[in-house]
Amino acid sequence: MTDCPVPLAPTGAPPVPDHVPAELVLDTRFANGQAANDLPDPYTPTDILRDPAFPRIHYYPWPASGNQHGAWVVTRYEDIQRVYEDNDLFSTEGVAQFQRLAGETWPSIPLGIDPPDHSKYRKFLNPWFTPVAMKKMEPRIRAILAEMIGQFADRGEVDIAYDFGRVFPVRVFLDLMGFPFSMFDQFLAWEWDILHEPAIETKAAAVQGILAYLRGFIAEKQATADESLGSYIANGSIDGKLLTPEEVLGMTWFLWLGGLDTVASTISQMYRRLGMDPALQASIRNNPEIIPTAVEEFLRVQPLVNSGRKVKRDFIWHGVQIKAGDWVTVFNSSGNFDEAQFTDPHKFDAERKANRHFTLAGGIHLCLGAHLARRELRCLLDEWFRRIPEFRIKPDTDTTVTPGLLSIRNLPLEWQVDN
Template structure:
């Protein structure tokens, strides 16, 4: 391992206070890779840079991460190379999503997160049921509402010359879109984010479980209300849904509603915060996109690639040996997308931000049949925001003294004040 790589982020053996690991895990593979799991904050221009060490030729292709991951109370094997990650996402004969994002198990719940926690072929039935709400055609219908929310929010701040783009804009805009889509009241906004923060970031298992209980009690009440008073929202569609001529079961209804709630609150919000951070730090990039609005779509794809928020996991369905490591049925394996998205064998000059990059097949929105259900919605929100912001707000920069620390994952930046010259506002 080169001295440069080691100095950037050394990989040490897991400390003595790390959780125990299964007996079949070789001790030499139990390493402290929390720096690549979104557990450590950075002030680097590229906060995902430390993950490059995961692909160093002297680092084993498969490691073991002993801390809880993906809503589970146990550790997981990890893979960090693009081809290995792709195999995990695409090989449904060996890798299962059963138990993925199963935070509800912390509260004693047994229903799956749907559709993520369902394997093919049943997975396809649930995707077919939900897909009409998330197709490009559906996004065309939604775009006027998305644009109206964006322009209203921009109009409210553009003459002020500054905004906390993370807390007062990025945190709110996509959630307003999601709440409207589902039919959730905006009055629940702060409580929703409080619950989600506890579920995703509080290390205390009891606190996570309490938050899960709170949101599930609310969602079950929401479902009952939509069943009593149906409307045109996605929440009502699920609450009153049928598949193959049969009403959804209670587990299916809560499984879908819960999973959409969990995934709909912060992915785009975190992407927005990091996107604006990068543009504020790189004024040439900001100017390039402003001058060439036709590259906004590809620029959004590159923002997604360089900001991989989630390292998704799978359950191993049968014993097998991979890269010389014996993996056992029931083991969990996590894909370090924060490494795979920068694999030199897949992306030319991967650390360069290229807003016109072609064939940008990254894993930020996962891959295989379980690719993010809301991928088209996320992309549309980001494209509309970028187009409207850059056409209506003058060049911006970080407010002097702004903290640019990032936790490279979900809910990654709490506050990021940016400023611009109000004299340039048209």
Template sequence: MASLAQRCPVARAGADAPPAPAHVPPELVLDTRFAAGVVPNDLVEPYRPMDVVREEDFPRIHYYPWPISGNQHGAWVVTRYEDIRRVYEDNALFSSEGVAQFQALAGETFPSIPLGIDPPDHGRYRKFLNPWFTPVAMNAREPRIREIIGGMIDQFAASGEVDIAYEFGRVFPVRVFLDLMGFPFTMFEQFLDWEWNILHEDAIEKKAEALRGVLAYLRGFIADKQADPDDTLGSYIANGSIDGKQLTEDEVIGMTWFLWLGGLDTVASTVSQMFRRLAMHPELQTQIREDKGLINSAVEEFLRTQPLVNSGRKVKRDFEWHGVQIKAGDWVSVFNTSGNFDPDQFECPHRFDPARKNNRHFTLAGGVHICLGAHLARRELRVLLDEWFDRIPHPFRVKEGADTTVVPSLLSIRNLPIVWDAEAAS
């Protein structure tokens, strides 16, 4: 049988890779960038290349030397569903301290709250924020979400064409988020520019410059809300207290910053990949259009098959895992890009099943740190499918000649023009 290196696009990290810590066995320092969600492809199933990292003779844990999970260093990587679940759920061994700590590049020391806080303090912050993100809260917000989505679709329905990624997907969820927080829509383009540089710019100084810009804006926003409170989430945080104690400056900026970071791109990227799949599979459009009872489970399947973020955790103590010595202070990254397709958890994992049951994927993370905005994301996607198939009731497709390349991660598709028979739709 051919060796793993012969069969698969996996090799030891080259001389251009950052150095690994001395305790990492050299044979486990592998170049799995193709599975990390950072290498673009134009496959109908963009996450297919990740299958190789679950093969029987692929190491259960390996070392990825490049910066990952918002850090500026490498990490151990697990790729199987059960190992990923352990990282998310074992809070005694794996810490969230320092996760998504981009602000450190600008010299800031406040944590990203609540993600960067371990239990039990994490629970206090989740309890404070949760009332804004419950299903009941989403019921109250749904009319506004529906108004935004329906109004935007009506603007282009008769034209028979829209860039679903740039003109729609990147806009509507941000409008919903800006409404929720109380940010002015005039900051839309500036926000996305800052975020793009933070997440995708390689030059550290450009990242730091964007961070300084957004944090200066957010601190001014907080001061305005403290001087003139209103009924928005931004004001609630700026003037908040927990157990009768006023939030500190670090707590206020930590929450405001983290919600800003998480509120701009996850749904936008999901929408782009969702419509790419729908446009390439007209039979799936027909199935959902003719049975809207599938929308809720279809949204879960879109989420499962489009894992955007590979999360990281810091190891609290030395331990051995799959025969490998892991040291306190090491980082472990989970490849949700692989775990969401683990056949030990999901039957026929690459078959898109809009009626799939017990769909316990990791796209929205897991354990106590499961995504705070999960209910909001789901509600936005469900309302979108409902409104879309009502207002554009005929098949759509990718515009001829359009680039369908995907970077299987955040901000994954910049442009995706789709077309339909506008005369029939009207």
């Protein structure tokens, strides 16, 4: 460890369990979506985590994976894959359980449920997120895009992050769930406090606010059913049994938490890259048939979330003692650029084949909304390049990005408008 290219966690970092070797407690906050930079590829700092001198597993002492404690971290592709796929060793129990801050004990469903029960909840929800279901949703997605792009196409400028990216996917999600658009600002405020505000009191108040709202929303859908996913869950049954109140709330809460800002952050970083690369714009504009693989590559080079799992039993990994109850976080921010898996990983290849990245997680807990996210991004690029000519980031714009869910708050673009 004398040659480790990353420093030890500083004095004042949170304490760690007794069985964690002090030399493995490292300061890798820069790879966990918290440290901003202005690099053309903002994820290049994570390359150091795959240096031969960097340990295969280390300990991150700060709160991780939605918990209030630290976690072991793996950074190589094959180790990340093991965490996602070895359900006998790693559990999702307690993942992103922000509801505990409000004294709630029910799980987020289906993410917080292990096999075999996980499959029944996934089967219940899957029909709403299949490619067939997305094809049915596509006309509505394109209608929203046409309306929104039409509002600024002739102006020659837009803040793609704040005025468009922040709004478009949320409108799609609100429609899907049956939430009123009047809740847009309040939803985003609650979610910001839950995910990004450090004060526990602030997080807890936001959780209490959204759960009170969701309980009222569920009651309304049970009183007056409609064709929305929210109503389907509120009135749902599995194997002939009505869902319990906690099952209904667990699913509705989980979808709310995951449906608001992941695609928004992806859009912001996607347009930052496009705005810096006219040749990439031209390639997609002139070859729209590559949009599906281009979207997959945008997803790969923009991993937003580093997921966590709870360890079920004691075991030794890479010579390190891991104990039952410990947490392991995977740094997708590193694994998506692992040279052992991806040829020339920092090259943006809009036609990359076999692009098995971890941006949408992996294993049985692969993101439920993966097909929806892909469809939104594909439709966006298709509609955008039909309407908007070559564009650039407005001069003197601060292009600093936080490579994670925080992403970019504002990104003004401009283009020439023919009179």
